Amino acid sequence: MKVLVIGANGQIxxxxxxxxxxxxxLEARVMIRKQEQASYFEDLGAEVSVVDLEGDIExxxxxxxxxxxxxxxxxxxxxxxxxxTIMIDLDGAVKTIEAxxxxxxxxxxxxxxxxxxxxxxxxxxxxxxxxxAAKHYADEWLxxxxxxxxxxxxxxxxxxxxxxxxxxxxxxEPDEVPRExxxxxxxxxxxxxxxxxxxxxxxxxxTSIEEAIQSI
Amino acid sequence: MKVLVIGANGQIxxxxxxxxxxxxxLEARVMIRKQEQASYFEDLGAEVSVVDLEGDIExxxxxxxxxxxxxxxxxxxxxxxxxxTIMIDLDGAVKTIEAxxxxxxxxxxxxxxxxxxxxxxxxxxxxxxxxxAAKHYADEWLxxxxxxxxxxxxxxxxxxxxxxxxxxxxxxEPDEVPRExxxxxxxxxxxxxxxxxxxxxxxxxxTSIEEAIQSI
Numbered sequence: 001m002k003v004l005v006i007g008a009n010g011q012i013x014x015x016x017x018x019x020x021x022x023x024x025x026l027e028a029r030v031m032i033r034k035q036e037q038a039s040y041f042e043d044l045g046a047e048v049s050v051v052d053l054e055g056d057i058e059x060x061x062x063x064x065x066x067x068x069x070x071x072x073x074x075x076x077x078x079x080x081x082x083x084x085t086i087m088i089d090l091d092g093a094v095k096t097i098e099a100x101x102x103x104x105x106x107x108x109x110x111x112x113x114x115x116x117x118x119x120x121x122x123x124x125x126x127x128x129x130x131x132x133a134a135k136h137y138a139d140e141w142l143x144x145x146x147x148x149x150x151x152x153x154x155x156x157x158x159x160x161x162x163x164x165x166x167x168x169x170x171x172x173e174p175d176e177v178p179r180e181x182x183x184x185x186x187x188x189x190x191x192x193x194x195x196x197x198x199x200x201x202x203x204x205x206x207t208s209i210e211e212a213i214q215s216i
Numbered sequence: 217m218k219v220l221v222i223g224a225n226g227q228i229x230x231x232x233x234x235x236x237x238x239x240x241x242l243e244a245r246v247m248i249r250k251q252e253q254a255s256y257f258e259d260l261g262a263e264v265s266v267v268d269l270e271g272d273i274e275x276x277x278x279x280x281x282x283x284x285x286x287x288x289x290x291x292x293x294x295x296x297x298x299x300x301t302i303m304i305d306l307d308g309a310v311k312t313i314e315a316x317x318x319x320x321x322x323x324x325x326x327x328x329x330x331x332x333x334x335x336x337x338x339x340x341x342x343x344x345x346x347x348x349a350a351k352h353y354a355d356e357w358l359x360x361x362x363x364x365x366x367x368x369x370x371x372x373x374x375x376x377x378x379x380x381x382x383x384x385x386x387x388x389e390p391d392e393v394p395r396e397x398x399x400x401x402x403x404x405x406x407x408x409x410x411x412x413x414x415x416x417x418x419x420x421x422x423t424s425i426e427e428a429i430q431s432i
Contacts, residue, residue, distance in 0.1 A: 056338055083346040086302050091337065091349045121307065122272055130299040133307045137353055144360070 003190060004029045004067040006053065006096050007074025009037045011159070012111060015183035016073060021045055025191055031063045053092040060095055061102035069107035071186055072096050085134045093138035100147055108147045109189055111182070112139050114155050114174055114201060150189045151199035154182045167205025168212045175203035188213045219406060220245045220283040222269065222312050223290025225253045227375070228327060231399035232289065237261055241407055247279045269308040276311055277318035285323035287402055288312050301350045309354035316363055324363045325405055327398070328355050330371050330390055330417060355415070366405045367415035370398045383421025384428045391419035404429045
């Protein structure tokens with residue numbers, strides 16, 4: 001299964017590409033913005049496409065040709081400029097979803113925000129609400145397609161070392177989660193079709209990822 | 217026909233409420249953010265609901281109870297803060313669309329931007345693209361509902377006196393258009409069911425609004 005990682009050069013993205021390359025079932029192609037980011041991924045044995053997520057859908061679709069799945073883990077987090085929030089977290093995501101349709105890719109894993117419900121938009125602090133709204137509309141766009149989607153809603157991301165143990169839930173309490181474990185959950189989602197048409201929150205916990213994924 | 221005007225206190229909104237109140241077929245209710253804006257509209261004989269577009273859908277739905285149509289002409293234009301772009305032009309619009317469903321309102325007229333196509337997003341100057349994207353997603357959300365919608369795409373808005381003559385087209389050349397004439401086109405759209413499920417661009421021109429609306 002060949003997986004195109006959008007946002008490979010991000011912190012989750014780098015863990016993810018490593019885990020994909022270690023997996024027996026998966027291999028990675030990365031979509032990166034700058035040629036100088038390529039060697040890091042080439043050293044991991046990944047294919048590289050240099051395409052700007054702010055460019056045309058057709059360019060993204062070309063990068064997606066021949067892959068079996070797309071993982072969207074690009075984006076800014078809540079603290080980039082507000083114009084990037086809509087252009088990357090919403091419009092960038094939608095363009096990759098539309099690119100799937102052009103390239104004939106059926107499987108799509110979205111790395112979302114912890115809570116992207118309407119209620120979360122309304123209750124978010126004013127500076128955070130635009131990010132939640134952007135992620136909300138990207139998730140809604142994805143769910144309205146007939147792609148085989150999974151939406152992963154991670155808690156507060158940390159750079160702590162992963163434990164390969166998590167807690168998955170539909171609507172749980174917010175908590176921290178190491179980026180490394182989020183990347184492992186993405187891999188487990190790609191490897192388990194039971195995650196198709198599902199979305200779940202991920203925080204640190206005491207259940208092995210394999211077991212947690214099986215039980216959702 | 218009772219019409220709830222969202223964004224009544226804006227420049228198009230004020231013209232619109234006046235024209236609605238002059239019409240034999242229409243009467244206005246306005247949704248405004250601040251109580252001190254109320255007397256202007258009460259003097260025109262309009263009903264007033266003080267509701268913040270950034271608040272809950274349920275509040276907006278209450279403001280929409282008993283009306284026959286909503287006109288969305290709120291928003292910022294391209295030069296407000298980028299966080300307002302997503303929270304007003306996209307999320308605010310979507311909330312009024314969802315409020316229609318709750319309140320049982322079928323008719324919806326959206327004041328959009330001149331060109332909200334994918335191509336327009338890609339070709340917009342970087343500072344303008346987030347606004348085009350926000351309007352694009354609001355329009356797309358509306359078109360995916362089963363509301364009786366009309367989407368009005370005005371050209372470059374001016375405060376010139378209106379002429380009651382315009383040029384309407386599906387995809388025309390950009391040009392100026394007085395806000396007053398945009399307001400007249402909205403009224404004509406509400407009065408002509410032939411505009412349902414249609415969208416069109418409006419610039420200044422030489423055709424009477426009535427005739428232009430009939431021919432789309």
